[in-house]
Amino acid sequence: MDCIFCKIIAGEIPSSKVYEDEKILAFNDINPMAPVHVLVIPKIHIPSCDGINEENSCFVKHIFEKIPEIAKTAGITNGYRVITNCGEDAKQSVKHLHFHILGGRSLPENMG
Numbered sequence: 645m646d647c648i649f650c651k652i653i654a655g656e657i658p659s660s661k662v663y664e665d666e667k668i669l670a671f672n673d674i675n676p677m678a679p680v681h682v683l684v685i686p687k688i689h690i691p692s693c694d695g696i697n698e699e700n701s702c703f704v705k706h707i708f709e710k711i712p713e714i715a716k717t718a719g720i721t722n723g724y725r726v727i728t729n730c731g732e733d734a735k736q737s738v739k740h741l742h743f744h745i746l747g748g749r750s751l752p753e754n755m756g
């Protein structure tokens with residue numbers, strides 16, 4: 645499958661890893677929008693939020709259980725924002741479910 649994030653999981657494309665276990669991978673975004681900008685992805689190909697179902701939601705559950713630890717490991721000490729873009733209007737550019745963790749500075753109030 646021609647998916648950048650599946651290739652990162654497979655080690656075919658290098659990434660700056662922040663956290664990894666059997667279910668999920670967290671790595672620094674290549675084009676950071678904040679001093680800390682980490683992407684957290686499931687190690688199975690789920691295209692977006694629209695692809696979450698009863699069979700794969702354990703990966704999403706695990707991501708959210710680990711987000712506090714990942715944010716801390718990435719150096720965030722004063723709060724963070726978790727975002728996922730789903731579909732065209734949200735400008736989702738990589739079609740593998742991912743959660744952005746943004747922090748390291750005071751973030752703008754406007755979310756669009």
Ligand code: 5GP
Nearest residue numbers: 648659671672673674675729735736737738
């Ligand atoms: P989206 O716009 O789909 O919500 O976010 C995709 C994110 O993936 C973008 O912030 C983009 O900078 C990041 N990204 C795209 N390709 C790569 C890559 O090869 N490596 C890393 N580390 N980040 C990537």
Ligand code: ZN
Nearest residue numbers: 647650689740
């Ligand atoms: Zn994928």
